[in-house]
Amino acid sequence: MLQARLYDPITEHVLRLAGLGRGMRVLDVGCGAGDVSFLAAEIVGPTGAVLGIDAAADVLEVARSRAAVRGGSGPSTQGCLRFEQMTLPDVALEEPVDAVIGRLVLGHLPDPVAVLRHLSGLVRPGGLILFQDFDNFSLRVEPPTPLVRTVLKSVADALTVKGRSLGAGARLYSLFHQAGLAPARLSATTPMGGAEDATVLPLVVQTYRALSQAALPGISRGDDRARTIGDVETLLHRMHQEITTEHATVIMPTSVTAWSRTPGAGDGTS
Ligand SMILES: C[S@@+](CC[C@H](N)C(=O)[O-])C[C@H]1O[C@@H](n2cnc3c(N)ncnc32)[C@H](O)[C@@H]1O
Numbered sequence: 001m002l003q004a005r006l007y008d009p010i011t012e013h014v015l016r017l018a019g020l021g022r023g024m025r026v027l028d029v030g031c032g033a034g035d036v037s038f039l040a041a042e043i044v045g046p047t048g049a050v051l052g053i054d055a056a057a058d059v060l061e062v063a064r065s066r067a068a069v070r071g072g073s074g075p076s077t078q079g080c081l082r083f084e085q086m087t088l089p090d091v092a093l094e095e096p097v098d099a100v101i102g103r104l105v106l107g108h109l110p111d112p113v114a115v116l117r118h119l120s121g122l123v124r125p126g127g128l129i130l131f132q133d134f135d136n137f138s139l140r141v142e143p144p145t146p147l148v149r150t151v152l153k154s155v156a157d158a159l160t161v162k163g164r165s166l167g168a169g170a171r172l173y174s175l176f177h178q179a180g181l182a183p184a185r186l187s188a189t190t191p192m193g194g195a196e197d198a199t200v201l202p203l204v205v206q207t208y209r210a211l212s213q214a215a216l217p218g219i220s221r222g223d224d225r226a227r228t229i230g231d232v233e234t235l236l237h238r239m240h241q242e243i244t245t246e247h248a249t250v251i252m253p254t255s256v257t258a259w260s261r262t263p264g265a266g267d268g269t270s
Contacts, residue, residue, distance in 0.1 A: 002203045004035035010255045011103060011132060012039045017187065018130050018259040023047040027122065029088055030105025034063030038070065041081045042102060049080040051097075055087040058068040089118045099128035107133040107168025116179035120151045125264020129181060134253035134261055135169035138190050145246045147229065148239050149209050152250075152255065153190050158211040167257030176260050182259035192251045195244040200252060204235045 020026065022045045028037040041050045054060050063083045071081075100119045106112045120129055139156055140264060141148040159166060167260030169188070176184040193200035208230050229235065243250065 001035070002199060002202055002206055005251065006191065006199045006203060007103075007255055008035055008039060010149070010191070011257075012043070013189075014132070014187050014257040014259075015039060015043055015130065018072075018185070018257070019128055020044070020099055020101075020130075024099060025095075026050045026099045027093065027097045027119075028052040029091065029100060029119065031063060031083065032059050032104075033035075033058075034066055034083065036103045037063065037081060037083070038066070040099075042045050051093075052081070052083045053086040053091060054083070056084070057085055060085055063211065070202065071088040077192050086244070089115045091119070091122065093122050096122060096124040097127065098124060099130065100130075101130045103132040104134065106131045107171060107201050108164075112175050113178045116175060116228075120179065120181060120262055123262045125262055127264075128259060129176075129262065130257060130259035131172055132255055132257040133169040133172055134258050136166035136253045137167075137170075138254045141234060141243065141250050143246060143248055145242045145248050147242050148204075148248065148250065150225060150228055151204060151235070151239065154229065155204070155207055155211060158214075169254060172256055172258035172266050176258055181260040182263070184260045186256065186258050188254050188256045190251060190254040192249050194247070194249045195240055195248075200238055200250045201243070202238060203252070204250060205232070205239070208232070209234070 008012045019039065020043050024044045025046060025048060026040045028050060031054050034052055037050050037052035041261055044050060052063060059197050067081050067083070076227060100123050105115055108117065109115050116129070136156060141152060151215045156166060165171070173184050173186060191200065212226065212232070230238070242248070
């Protein structure tokens with residue numbers, strides 16, 4: 001949810017830029033705890049509908065509880081919002097949607113091109129297909145400071161285990177092409193922040209903590225780098241002190257969005 005706090009404004013901006021609008025029916029794949037579905041529901045409004053699907057039952061429960069809390073506050077300005085358990089690529093719908101969207105999911109699937117092909121068959125002619133992913137090559141601290149640089153290096157190394165690329169976002173354009181879609185339009189935004197930013201450093205620490213708990217190569221607890229980084233409980237404070245002293249800024253993963261339209265009449269924007 002920290003990640004969503006940093007990236008939701010970027011996602012909302014690009015959803016609107018790509019033409020998501022009032023009254024649309026939207027499928028959000030790999031919806032997780034529902035953040036992108038909530039943004040889409042706000043945009044499509046009460047005459048639209050959003051279905052969030054995910055393979056994981058536990059995150060869907062979180063999404064449903066959050067939706068219940070949101071729906072409970074005042075008259076609804078959101079489109080009808082539902083969450084269902086489905087696993088890509090085995091997604092079937094009763095009716096075509098106006099848009100398929102997804103954040104931080106496509107680049108991590110074993111066969112993203114096949115998934116894109118399948119999903120484009122669920123979109124009406126002239127409808128929207130939009131995916132967002134990170135390009136992690138941007139991740140760094142400027143000017144470089146020793147502790148923060150070491151933490152970011154550990155995070156980047158952990159993200160490349162099992163041959164994974166740091167550049168999933170930058171590959172979206174090529175994936176769209178391979179799936180037979182019209183050339184994708186692209187947008188990229190890189191959040192960054194100094195010591196006064198309330199989200200950037202806590203998100204780095206949270207990511208480091210989660211990855212080191214998973215004991216991935218390059219970030220395992222007990223290795224040399226982990227010893228240099230020290231106690232995770234005090235890490236935020238020490239990183240904060242370091243970038244305050246050095247007037248440094250942390251440059252976060254670039255959020256890349258690619259979107260295209262299925263062949264056919266009209267673009268459905270309102
Ligand atoms: C990094 S999370 C992103 C969540 C959400 N889109 C967001 O940006 O906040 C990736 C999500 O994709 C889901 N996922 C991964 N593989 C999937 C698959 N084959 N079918 C459906 N969901 C999948 C995971 O369960 C997880 O919730």
